[in-house]
Amino acid sequence: MPPKKHGLYSRNYICQDFSNKILIRRYYCPYCGNTFSYLPSFCLPYFQYSIGLIFMAILYFFTLTGRRRDFKTYQINV
Secondary structure, X not given: OXXXXXXXXXXXXXXXXXXXXXXXXXXXXXXXXXXXXXXXOOOOOOOOEOHHHHHHHHHHXXXXXXXXXXXXXXXXXX
């Protein structure tokens, strides 16, 4: 049995050029009776910030505190 649409809920999403609420579809499984949601591919579960913004903050922290030498082994292209 395919899942049934069960409503929407709003969620904050913050990235470099967008900061607003987005709507996430909630589904109901008639077989097991549970509800669940499919997050868009650009959203991280339990985080309102984008992955690019999180990486930029980490890179900024290591650059600002002078711990860049500990972070040299990682290449981040945002």
